[in-house]
């Protein structure tokens with residue numbers, strides 16, 4: 001391959017036939033789709049026609065890295081997973097950091113496409129251009145930590161010799177929000193991609209470290225730009241010093257912390273639950289991803305409270321919010337314990353906590369009795385009952401079978417007033433663990449109109465000034481939020497093509513310079529936006545072809561409700577929702593009434609062949 | 615004169631020194647006396663003139679605009695930048711300055 005950063009090969013794994021083959025990547029495919037979510041979006045569209053459901057053997061699950069993974073850019077071990085996901089039955093794209101994105105390339109592949117269903121539980125092993133489908137029946141029912149231990153022991157390798165990602169009991173049992181988990185605590189969490197793996201009887205993928213299998217075109221320039229990229233990331237927000245939990249209290253300050261399933265926004269204990277508290281009170285050890293100098297991932301030992309001595313990963317912001325205020329818990333040690341439990345079982349903490357929080361509200365308001373909940377006392381803050389319920393969900397045992405469906409389906413099945421208390425989007429995808437009704441309307445809109453099933457345009461809010469667009473000044477302006485979301489949309493999907501971590505690559509312009517140094521290209525920011533928008537429109541056409549409707553691009557009643565107290569009391573995003581959606585669609589080049597991409601938009605993005613599909 | 619409490623939630627306590635109380639890593643707190651008729655923006659501008667970390671992190675002293683991603687709470691409610699511009703402070707008011715988009 002004469003483009004730097006690529007091995008030029010995609011591995012195809014047919015699990016039904018128990019065979020593997022190689023697809024060569026051509027230059028035009030690479031230049032058009034770059035990698036990561038770009039390759040995933042295109043392959044999903046080409047190989048999964050309408051009528052194929054998420055659990056159908058003919059569904060694909062596509063693991064792709066990008067040109068920067070393993071290139072020497074700091075924190076570039078990221079990979080992307082694309083499939084038709086189980087929460088929405090539409091496209092799902094989710095990224096995980098760690099080592100896998102780099103190791104997959106060192107094993108000789110830019111991506112892996114899985115199809116079919118194995119007759120027994122299997123795992124895939126890849127090394128230096130070789131691939132083997134191996135029996136994994138002895139790993140059945142193992143959590144993701146046990147799975148990693150068992151595979152390393154069986155292969156006789158040390159911790160960093162391999163990168164392993166796979167599913168826990170939740171994925172094996174088809175929990176609709178099961179995740180793909182690996183490298184000791186990293187997740188591709190959204191839209192039930194773990195359930196897709198489970199439906200294919202695929203337990204895990206093991207990538208060996210190997211040697212670099214691709215060229216870097218301009219190493220000197222890469223070194224210079226990479227250093228600048230690190231300096232930018234270091235100074236960007238509190239993540240470098242305090243982890244992603246460093247922003248928790250600021251989020252509380254603008255009404256963005258989800259408290260007791262959105263029933264209130266008052267949580268005075270926030271300063272005992274944030275990243276600053278954790279890093280000044282708990283014992284902390286660094287656990288960085290592949291070549292990462294931001295190194296925000298840590299392991300912690302709880303030093304106080306009932307879980308004193310418990311060792312787990314430092315919870316990310318989303319876990320702190322999910323297992324703290326969202327469920328009425330004020331003990332930080334319990335957050336570490338529950339975060340570990342959810343990861344271990346192989347589930348997405350966001351959807352798990354929307355479900356558990358809703359169950360707790362239903363219990364408080366007598367929609368569910370203790371008997372309905374298999375004897376569990378699901379009052380706010382009862383963390384041991386939450387742990388027991390999570391285990392029931394992962395096994396689909398008793399009432400856990402209902403809650404394994406996710407909060408949208410569980411609430412609709414329960415019926416009555418409880419339907420209005422559930423936090424979800426009408427497509428079925430989960431918001432991240434915020435109260436977006438506070439100062440994150442940009443993310444609320446993005447979560448509803450996304451084509452990826454998680455954030456598409458925004459990232460930890462929105463930072464348009466990084467690409468010379470005006471910053472958001474009024475987070476509660478329908479006009480400003482919908483306009484800036486549309487204008488900014490594209491760069492984040494481009495980023496998800498590259499194989500780098502967002503916390504480590506905070507400046508899109510420097511990241512682009514690194515890409516040009518690795519590949520030998522001369523891409524401009526405008527090119528990057530065009531590529532990102534191409535990916536978005538490709539996914540959107542896929543989604544319409546698979547039954548998405550405009551009416552699905554709305555929040556549930558509770559998700560779009562008006563906060564009753566706290567800093568954002570009385571703010572009402574739904575007041576001008578229809579106007580906001582039409583403005584957003586228009587600026588995206590989509591029909592303002594139907595949301596479908598206009599022929600002109602598709603043609604301008606080099607997707608003229610898709611016009612017939614809409 | 616009106617007494618106003620100003621809280622800055624921007625992790626800049628160490629740089630602001632002893633003029634501000636810092637009950638936690640994030641928060642810096644101070645009471646200010648302002649003349650009758652002072653607006654929120656005038657108070658922030660005055661503070662930015664006296665404390666360089668506030669000029670760097672909160673308000674552009676040339677354009678008199680809040681820097682990107684900064685929001686202001688007035689008596690614990692988020693307010694729009696227009697209100698920051700016009701709101702006249704009353705005795706006992708509380709102003710909180712914080713970032714909109716940080717962390718997770």
Ligand code: SF4
Nearest residue numbers: 075289292296501503
């Ligand atoms: S910033 Fe954090 S998640 Fe990203 S690569 Fe570094 S350690 Fe991993």
